[in-house]
Amino acid sequence: MEPKTYIDGSMIDINLKMYWMKEGNNAHMWFLHLEGARTLSTPQGPIDGELRYLRQQLCLPKGHIDLRPVAVILFFVNHYFVAVLDYAGDAVYVYGRHIAEELAGVHIVKEEDWLGWRGNLLWLHLPKLFQWERCSPEPGVVISVNWPEVSFQWEHLAIG
Numbered sequence: 001m002e003p004k005t006y007i008d009g010s011m012i013d014i015n016l017k018m019y020w021m022k023e024g025n026n027a028h029m030w031f032l033h034l035e036g037a038r039t040l041s042t043p044q045g046p047i048d049g050e051l052r053y054l055r056q057q058l059c060l061p062k063g064h065i066d067l068r069p070v071a072v073i074l075f076f077v078n079h080y081f082v083a084v085l086d087y088a089g090d091a092v093y094v095y096g097r098h099i100a101e102e103l104a105g106v107h108i109v110k111e112e113d114w115l116g117w118r119g120n121l122l123w124l125h126l127p128k129l130f131q132w133e134r135c136s137p138e139p140g141v142v143i144s145v146n147w148p149e150v151s152f153q154w155e156h157l158a159i160g
Contacts, residue, residue, distance in 0.1 A: 099149035
């Protein structure tokens with residue numbers, strides 16, 4: 001794939017799932033794909049059948065699942081970004097959520113942004129997927145790391 005090439009969410013999921021399948025229980029983090037993030041970001045949260053399906057899709061181990069950070073692929077306002085939810089550290093790290101040059105750098109996330117992409121709901125419902133108990137209902141801190149996006153200009157694409 002050439003630089004400045006847009007890829008679809010399903011391709012992002014496939015690539016990361018392939019890596020996840022290879023690493024499995026040896027990884028230092030768990031992984032949640034786009035579909036799982038959407039399922040866990042609703043006000044009512046997932047039902048038992050959805051949780052069973054997601055556990056199967058993610059090849060999660062049966063029984064006890066170690067408490068580890070979870071890397072999540074998210075899509076909001078025509079843009080993909082990554083969040084790492086760390087329940088042991090009581091923190092969320094958001095990478096690439098904002099792509100404007102003036103928002104580049106490291107910042108504490110504003111509540112309206114956190115609520116906008118439903119990070120609060122994801123944080124609340126994600127422990128159900130891993131069957132983790134006694135997780136904080138809210139993270140202590142949400143930190144965002146942003147950088148300007150290198151945009152792709154269709155008018156510069158040579159065809160033929």
